[in-house]
Amino acid sequence: MSGRLYALGTGPGASDLITVRAARIIGKLDVLYAPAGRKGGDSLALSIVREYLSDATEVRTCHFPMSADNDEKALVWDETAAALIHEVEQGKQVGFITLGDAMLFSTWVYLLARIGHPEWLEIVPGVTSFAAIASRAQLPLAMEQQSLAVMSCTVSHQALAEALRAHECVVLMKVYGRFAQIKALLQHLDLIDSAVLMAEATLPGEQCWRDLKSVPGDQPLPYFSTILVNKQWRRQG
Amino acid sequence: MSGRLYALGTGPGASDLITVRAARIIGKLDVLYAPAGRKGGDSLALSIVREYLSDATEVRTCHFPMSADNDEKALVWDETAAALIHEVEQGKQVGFITLGDAMLFSTWVYLLARIGHPEWLEIVPGVTSFAAIASRAQLPLAMEQQSLAVMSCTVSHQALAEALRAHECVVLMKVYGRFAQIKALLQHLDLIDSAVLMAEATLPGEQCWRDLKSVPGDQPLPYFSTILVNKQWRRQG
Numbered sequence: 001m002s003g004r005l006y007a008l009g010t011g012p013g014a015s016d017l018i019t020v021r022a023a024r025i026i027g028k029l030d031v032l033y034a035p036a037g038r039k040g041g042d043s044l045a046l047s048i049v050r051e052y053l054s055d056a057t058e059v060r061t062c063h064f065p066m067s068a069d070n071d072e073k074a075l076v077w078d079e080t081a082a083a084l085i086h087e088v089e090q091g092k093q094v095g096f097i098t099l100g101d102a103m104l105f106s107t108w109v110y111l112l113a114r115i116g117h118p119e120w121l122e123i124v125p126g127v128t129s130f131a132a133i134a135s136r137a138q139l140p141l142a143m144e145q146q147s148l149a150v151m152s153c154t155v156s157h158q159a160l161a162e163a164l165r166a167h168e169c170v171v172l173m174k175v176y177g178r179f180a181q182i183k184a185l186l187q188h189l190d191l192i193d194s195a196v197l198m199a200e201a202t203l204p205g206e207q208c209w210r211d212l213k214s215v216p217g218d219q220p221l222p223y224f225s226t227i228l229v230n231k232q233w234r235r236q237g
Numbered sequence: 238m239s240g241r242l243y244a245l246g247t248g249p250g251a252s253d254l255i256t257v258r259a260a261r262i263i264g265k266l267d268v269l270y271a272p273a274g275r276k277g278g279d280s281l282a283l284s285i286v287r288e289y290l291s292d293a294t295e296v297r298t299c300h301f302p303m304s305a306d307n308d309e310k311a312l313v314w315d316e317t318a319a320a321l322i323h324e325v326e327q328g329k330q331v332g333f334i335t336l337g338d339a340m341l342f343s344t345w346v347y348l349l350a351r352i353g354h355p356e357w358l359e360i361v362p363g364v365t366s367f368a369a370i371a372s373r374a375q376l377p378l379a380m381e382q383q384s385l386a387v388m389s390c391t392v393s394h395q396a397l398a399e400a401l402r403a404h405e406c407v408v409l410m411k412v413y414g415r416f417a418q419i420k421a422l423l424q425h426l427d428l429i430d431s432a433v434l435m436a437e438a439t440l441p442g443e444q445c446w447r448d449l450k451s452v453p454g455d456q457p458l459p460y461f462s463t464i465l466v467n468k469q470w471r472r473q474g
Contacts, residue, residue: 016258018257019257023257024253105379109377125369131362135338135362138358141338142342143342144342145389147388148341149384166400
C-alpha cells in the first residue's frame with residue numbers, strides 16, 4: 001500500500017461531532033500526529049479522536065510554540081512537515097489532526113504551505129467551532145441575502161467595528177483577554193442584546209452567557225471563548 | 238420515551254462527511270423529514286443520509302417553494318413546524334435534515350423561528366459547504382489575524398466589492414446565473430488569480446476551475462457553485 005497523508009478536522013470538541021469519514025480514516029492509521037498546546041502537554045484534538053484509534057496506531061504529539069519568534073515557529077513547521085513527508089515515503093498511512101475545520105484558522109495550513117499538493121494528500125473538513133456554537137446556543141447565523149464575517153478579536157478596533165456595521169452576522173473569535181473592550185464596542189453599536197458568548201462549546205465545560213450586559217468586563221473566560229452576533233435577533237426580557 | 242426533535246446538518250454532500258452524532262441519531266429515528274428541491278422531487282439531503290436510516294423509520298419529504306410569494310412560503314413553514322411539533326407530542330423521535338450546517342444559510346432556521354427553544358429540541362451542526370470546498374480545492378481560508386466573509390452573490394455589487402476589499406478571504410455563494418458579473422468584479426479588483434470556483438464539492442459531479450480568467454462568462458454552472466477568494470494565495474503560472 002502506498003503512503004498517504006490525511007489532514008483531519010476533528011470538529012469543535014465533542015468526539016461524536018467528527019465526521020464519519022475522519023473517524024474511519026483514524027481507525028486505519030499507522031501514525032497519528034496530534035498538536036499539543038504546551039510542550040509535553042495534553043492534546044485536546046487527541047482526546048477528541050482517541051475512541052476511534054486502533055491499538056496499532058503510533059501517536060506522536062507535536063508542540064507548535066506560540067512564540068513571537070517567527071524563525072522558531074518556522075523551524076518547528078519545517079521539521080514537522082519533513083517528518084510527515086518521511087513517514088509517507090515509508091509507505092505509511094499518516095494522519096494529522098486539527099481542531100475544528102482543517103482549513104479555517106488552522107495550524108495545518110502552515111504545514112500545507114510546506115508540503116504542497118502531492119497526490120498522496122487528502123484533507124478532510126470538520127465542523128467549525130462557530131457552527132457548533134450556533135447550534136448549541138440555538139442562535140442562527142446568516143440566511144438568504146445576509147452575510148457573515150468571521151473575525152479574530154486580535155485585529156484593530158476599527159476593523160471589528162467595520163465588520164459589525166457591514167454584516168448582519170459576525171463571529172468574534174479569540175475573545176479571551178479582550179472581553180471588556182468587545183463588550184464596550186457592542187454596547188456602543190447597540191448590538192449587546194444581539195450577541196451571545198459561549199466558551200468550550202460541546203465540551204464538558206461548556207458555558208453560555210446570553211445577557212452580555214450583566215457579564216463583568218473582567219469575567220475570567222476560558223481560552224476557547226467566542227461571541228456570535230446576529231442583528232436580526234434580540235434577547236427577550 | 239418522550240418525544241424529541243433533532244435538526245441535523247448533513248454536511249456538504251458526501252454521505253461520510255456527516256457527523257458521527259448525526260449518523261447515530263438518524264439510525265434511531267421514528268420519522269425523518271427531508272426537504273426536497275421540487276414538489277415530489279428527490280431530496281439531496283435524503284440521499285446523503287439514506288445509508289444510516291433504519292427500515293423502521295418513516296420518511297416524509299417536504300417541499301419549500303422558492304416562490305416570491307412570502308405568504309405561500311410562510312404557510313408551508315407554519316404547516317411543517319406544526320407537523321414536527323405534533324410528532325414530538327406523540328412521543329416520537331423526529332429528525333429534520335438540512336444540507337451543510339443546520340444554522341448557516343439553512344431553511345431549518347424558519348422552522349426554528351416557529352418552534353422556539355423547547356427542551357425537546359437538539360440541533361446538530363454539520364460541515365459547511367465552504368469548508369468542504371476549501372479542503373477539496375486545498376485552498377486555505379482565513380488564519381491568525383485574517384478575516385473571512387461569507388456572502389451570497391444575490392446581494393448588491395457594492396456589498397460584494399466592499400467585502401472583497403475588507404477581508405482577506407471571501408466565500409461567494411450562489412454564483413449560479415451570476416458568474417459573468419462576479420468574474421468581471423474579481424478582474425477589476427485584481428483578485429481573479431486568487432480565486433477558485435467549485436461546483437458540487439464532494440459529490441460525484443464535483444468540478445473545480447482554478448483559472449477563472451479562462452472560464453467563459455456564460456459557462457453553464459450547476460446550482461451548487463461557489464467561489465473562494467484568498468488574497469494571500471495566487472495561482473501559479
